[in-house]
Amino acid sequence: GQQVMQIPQYQHVQEGEDFTTYCNSSTTLSNIQWYKQRPGGHPVFLIQLVKSGEVKKQKRLTFQFGEAKKNSSLHITATQTTDVGTYFCAGPLYGKLTFGQGTILTVHP
């Protein structure tokens, strides 16, 4: 069964609003990775977090790895139309990189 859960499944925002997606694992992860897939495109690696409590920023994107290394979040400040797509978290579980179901972000101009 699914061992990396991601919520929400869908998020619709107005341009300029903030957006957050959450990722939870049933077990401790050695790292968490985030990917973005634009509509009609392929998943693109964004970032990897390794340390407990780690926070990394990429411009308007803030990534956090939980203290217990079982959860993570991606926060986008002041969304833009270029942010549309599906955001996936992924963690190595039992020798395989296991992806969450993804959060589909729609940004209304």
Add this chain to the structure above:
Amino acid sequence: DSGVTQTPKHLITATGQRVTLRCSPRSGDLSVYWYQQSLDQGLQFLIQYYNGEERAKGNILERFSAQQFPDLHSELNLSSLELGDSALYFCASSPGERSSYEQYFGPGTRLTVT
């Protein structure tokens, strides 16, 4: 451009047929992964090869098989195709063997089974 190439881009075939999807990894990457993506299933891991050897297996059907060749390109063979096999098939590559490495995805092959 991730540096991972996949051919063909699109494939339309009939039920019961067999197809081969091809993937070339990024220069220097030794691992190749295959994923299936359908609308309601997200990204499903199928199989991983590292330097020519099978390393990990996911939810890959017995009708599906893969291999990685000495030049590191990989092929995914799908046989006795069913309507439910229609999906996007992605190949990804990474430098190392472990699943903790980040992966670089190709543009995908869209398979339509009619």
